Structure formats: structure tokens, C-alpha cells
């Protein structure tokens with residue numbers, strides 16, 4: 001990871017120079033609508049609040065479990081004996097971005113959703129709760145984290161999630177073969193440049209013009225920034241949206257020339 005000071009400076013640069021979060025001066029009607037209806041919306045629905053509350057509870061949970069994180073981007077380092085609170089704080093999507101995932105699902109209404117990196121299931125829950133008829137598929141390398149995620153899904157009474165435990169590179173090709181086109185993909189694990197590009201290329205086989213891919217931590221490291229720049233250049237990538245933490249990729253066929261936006265969130 002790039003050092004903290006560099007990351008803060010990058011954030012300040014983003015904050016000062018990103019497009020306005022109220023949508024001023026955005027010439028793409030598609031992105032403008034997303035900004036107005038999703039980014040600007042601060043409503044906390046009852047189901048969102050249930051996940052926010054569970055997330056807060058887990059963050060102060062003292063029970064220890066034996067685990068190590070998988071892949072680059074694991075904040076666990078070499079620690080093996082971590083409290084659930086630590087795991088939640090170090091790896092789960094924060095409420096602000098979880099609420100954004102939830103609203104994004106409400107807006108695009110995806111029926112098939114794939115997540116790379118379940119951890120303890122907080123992000124997955126934000127993806128799954130808006131529509132109980134959507135099918136969510138999520139992959140996690142660590143068995144103990146998958147088991148904790150399963151408990152959390154049951155606490156939230158979520159039953160539209162299928163969990164897969166194993167390394168992305170081993171599970172993803174077979175899973176993609178079985179699935180129809182995927183409407184929304186959240187790539188949130190293994191933050192290395194080449195690995196990120198590899199997962200993106202594999203996922204491209206399963207997307208269509210309406211799909212969206214969301215990357216977490218696009219400015220987390222030099223490698224992730226390079227991966228993000230490479231992704232923007234793929235010929236079928238038409239629109240991208242850089243929210244500093246998340247990067248959204250759209251494939252809309254009706255858009256002829258590429259457009260890249262940085263919007264303050």
C-alpha cells in the first residue's frame with residue numbers, strides 16, 4: 001500500500017479537483033442521473049439500517065478467531081488470532097460505501113450479482129437486501145470468514161446469497177461458466193495490478209451493455225492505480241466513474257466515445 005501521507009494527499013487532490021457531487025457541469029445524462037439519484041441521496045432505509053447496526057455491533061465484538069487474510073489488500077498482515085471486531089474494522093465495507101452499494105442496487109435493479117471477497121459478509125448484505133429476488137454469488141478464500149459471513153446472513157434473514165469458498169482464480173472460471181450474464185460485479189479482494197486485470201478480463205465474458213463493475217480501493221496502491229488506468233483503456237469500457245474509494249465501470253453500447261468522470265462523494 002502507498003504510505004498514509006501519500007494517500008491523504010491523493011484524497012485532498014481528489015476532493016479539490018473532482019466534479020461536483022451535486023452534478024454541476026456533468027454532460028453525460030446517464031452519469032448525471034446516477035449522481036442525482038444515487039450519490040446525492042442520503043436516505044437511510046430500514047433494511048440499510050439493519051446492516052449498519054449489525055456492522056457497528058460486529059466492530060466491537062471481542063471474540064477471537066484464527067484466520068489470515070488472502071491476497072494483497074489483506075489488512076490482517078501475519079496476525080492469526082484476531083477479534084471479529086478487528087476483522088470487521090479492517091476488512092468490511094464502511095457504512096458510507098455500503099449504503100452506496102445498497103442505493104446502486106436499488107437504482108440499477110440487477111438480478112444477478114457477483115462479489116469477489118466476501119470477508120464476513122457486510123458488503124454482500126448491502127448487495128443482497130434491496131431485492132430478495134436477485135441472486136447474489138460471492139467468493140471468499142478463507143473458510144473461517146465464509147462461515148462468519150454465513151452467520152451474519154442468517155442474522156439478517158438473507159437467503160438469496162450463494163457462497164463459494166476458494167481462491168478467486170480457481171472458483172471464478174467455473175462459476176462464470178454456470179451463470180447467465182451478470183448485471184453487477186463488486187471486485188473487492190486481492191488488490192494487485194495483474195490479478196485485478198485478470199479478474200476483470202474473466203468477468204468481461206459475463207457482462208453486457210447494461211452491466212456495471214465496481215472496484216474497491218482503486219487508489220489504494222500504485223499497482224491498483226495502474227490497474228484502474230488500464231481498465232479505462234479496454235475497448236468495451238465506455239464510461240468510468242472515480243469516487244476515489246470505488247471505481248465504477250460501464251459498458252453502455254449507445255455511448256460512442258469514452259468518458260471518464262471523477263465525482264466527489
Ligand SMILES: C[S@@+](CC[C@H](N)C(=O)[O-])C[C@H]1O[C@@H](n2cnc3c(N)ncnc32)[C@H](O)[C@@H]1O
Nearest residue numbers: 070071092093117119123141167168188189190
Ligand atoms: C476487503 S475484504 C472484502 C470485504 C467485503 N467485500 C465487504 O464489502 O465487506 C477482501 C476479502 O477478499 C479475500 N481475498 C483476497 N484475495 C483473495 C483471493 N485471491 N481468493 C479468495 N479470496 C480472496 C480476503 O480473504 C478478504 O476476506
